[in-house]
Amino acid sequence: MTKVLVPFDFSEQAQYALDFTTALAETVDNVQIEVLHVLEIPPLDTMGTMGGGVEYPDYENQIYFIELTKVKKKQMAELEEKYADKNFTLSTKVVFGNAYQGISTFISEEDPDIVVMGSKGASGIEEVLIGSNTEKVVRNSKCPVLTIKSPVKPEEVDKIVFASDFRDDSDETVKNIKSLQKLFNAELYLVNVNTPGSFETTRDSISRIKHFVKKYAFENVKAEIYNSTSEESGIIEFAEDIDAEMIAMATHGHTGFLHLITGSIAEDVVNHAKRMVWTFRAK
Numbered sequence: 655m656t657k658v659l660v661p662f663d664f665s666e667q668a669q670y671a672l673d674f675t676t677a678l679a680e681t682v683d684n685v686q687i688e689v690l691h692v693l694e695i696p697p698l699d700t701m702g703t704m705g706g707g708v709e710y711p712d713y714e715n716q717i718y719f720i721e722l723t724k725v726k727k728k729q730m731a732e733l734e735e736k737y738a739d740k741n742f743t744l745s746t747k748v749v750f751g752n753a754y755q756g757i758s759t760f761i762s763e764e765d766p767d768i769v770v771m772g773s774k775g776a777s778g779i780e781e782v783l784i785g786s787n788t789e790k791v792v793r794n795s796k797c798p799v800l801t802i803k804s805p806v807k808p809e810e811v812d813k814i815v816f817a818s819d820f821r822d823d824s825d826e827t828v829k830n831i832k833s834l835q836k837l838f839n840a841e842l843y844l845v846n847v848n849t850p851g852s853f854e855t856t857r858d859s860i861s862r863i864k865h866f867v868k869k870y871a872f873e874n875v876k877a878e879i880y881n882s883t884s885e886e887s888g889i890i891e892f893a894e895d896i897d898a899e900m901i902a903m904a905t906h907g908h909t910g911f912l913h914l915i916t917g918s919i920a921e922d923v924v925n926h927a928k929r930m931v932w933t934f935r936a937k
Contacts, residue, residue, distance in 0.1 A: 655684040655685070655686050656682070656684060656685050656767050656768075657686045657688065657764070657765070657766045657767050658675055658679070658685060658687045658688065658766060658767065658768055658769075658770055659688050659690060659760060659761065659764070659768070659769045659770070660672050660675050660687060660688070660770050661691075661692070661753075661757050661771045661772075661791075662689045662690060662691050662730075662733075662746075663691065663692070663753070664691075664729070665772060665774075666772070667772025667773055667774055667802065667803055670772050670803070670804060670805050670806070671771050671800075671802045672689065672770075673805070674770065674802055674806055674807070674808060675687055676737060676740065676742070676744070677808050678808040678837075679740070679741065679742035680741050680742070681808065682742075682837075683741075685741075685742040685743070686742065686743045686744075687742060687744040687745070688744075688746075688747065688760075688764065689730065689745070689746045689747070690746075690749065690756070690757065690760050691726055691730055691746070691747070691748045691749075692748075692749055692750070692751060692752070692756035693722070693723060693748055693749070693750050694751065694752065694753065695719070695750050695751060723748070726748055727748050730746035730747075730748055731746065733746055747760075753787050754790045754791065757769075757771075757791055758790075758791070758795075761795055761796065761797065762796075765797075766797055767798075768797055768798045768800060769795055769797060769800070770799075770800045771788055771791065771799065771800070771801060771802070772801075772802050772803065773787075773788035773801045773802070773803055773924070786925060788801055788925075789921045789925055792905060792920065792924050792933045793918065793935075794935075795935060796935060798830060798932060798933065798934045799933050799934075800930060800931070800932045801924050801930065801931045801932075802930050803927075803928060803929075803930075804928065806899060806930060808838065811838040811840055811899040811900055811930075812838070812839075812840050812841060812899065813840060813841050813843065813896060813897065813898035813899060813900075814834065814835060814840045814841070814898060814902055814932075815843045815845055815889065815892060815893045815896070815898045815900070815902065816831055816842055816843065816844050816845070816902045816903070817845050817846075817885075817889040817892075817901065817902070817903050817919075817923075818844070818845075818846065818903070818904065819846055820844070820862050820863050820865075820866045823866070823904065823936070824904075824936050826936075827904045827934055827936050830934050831902055831934075832872070834902060834932060835874070838900075840874075840899075841874055841875070842872065842876070843875070843876050843878055843892075844863050844866070844875055844876065844877050844878065845878040845879070845880055845888075845889065845892050846859045846863060846878075846879055847880050847882055847884075847885045847888030847889060847892070848879055848880065848881045848882070848888075849881075849882060849883060849884055849885060849888065850883065856879050859879045860879065863877040864877060878892065880892040885919045886923055889901060889903070889919070889923055889927075890926060893927065893929055894928075898929065899929060899930060900929060900930040900931070901923060901929055901930070901931045901932070902931075902932040902934075903919070903920040903923060903931070903932070903933050903934075904920065904933070904934050904936040905918055905921065905933050905934070905935055905936065920933050
């Protein structure tokens with residue numbers, strides 16, 4: 655059975671992700687969809703008597719939170735009922751806490767095969783300071799993550815861009831890419847982005863991609879070299895130029911100081927691309 659996690663915050667983007675997942679699940683056998691809503695707990699007010707500094711919740715907020723919890727649980731139950739007679743199983747769960755931590759804990763405990771989540775992305779000062787929840791999930795998830803920002807149907811996916819330098823992709827990454835291509839019966843574009851800071855000749859790039867294709871016995875693929883000012887912009891621009899529905903990438907999963915220094919092309923693409931982005935944490 656394939657277990658799919660869909661984080662759901664009742665936003666348009668979350669609905670896009672759920673619609674895509676359920677539509678795809680109708681065409682595949684043995685799919686279990688877990689829809690997770692994380693309800694953030696309101697902060698406590700520090701209000702002690704006689705200088706005691708005792709913490710307790712603001713009671714108006716507490717009552718509102720209790721009522722909100724009832725509403726969200728009812729909405730999730732209705733969602734579960736809506737998909738009761740489908741070619742897949744769908745269950746819902748409401749947990750409390752920080753959105754990213756709630757998703758991360760669920761992934762760790764339930765071990766889904768893939769996460770499909772809607773995202774608005776992040777830019778400007780928000781991206782610099784905190785990033786998006788999706789970006790954090792992409793960076794740390796041990797399973798593939800598919801990010802969706804606009805309505806899309808599974809049958810519309812006929813072009814997938816796999817962006818890499820094709821030097822050290824793991825066997826597991828390749829296995830996932832081939833499974834992804836097979837799932838959608840899509841044409842796969844293997845693209846290497848040439849930038850001023852990491853220039854190499856087209857002959858060398860194409861030679862390496864051809865070796866990659868032969869080594870892993872890929873079929874229905876095209877090798878492409880794309881010149882741009884940065885890897886991120888090149889990947890996004892190439893996908894736009896050929897009107898691909900999905901971008902696929904491996905991410906290194908760096909955190910802390912190393913992530914601050916090196917960043918992640920995959921996370922930048924997730925934040926800024928308008929198309930679906932599938933990411934897999936390379937080991």
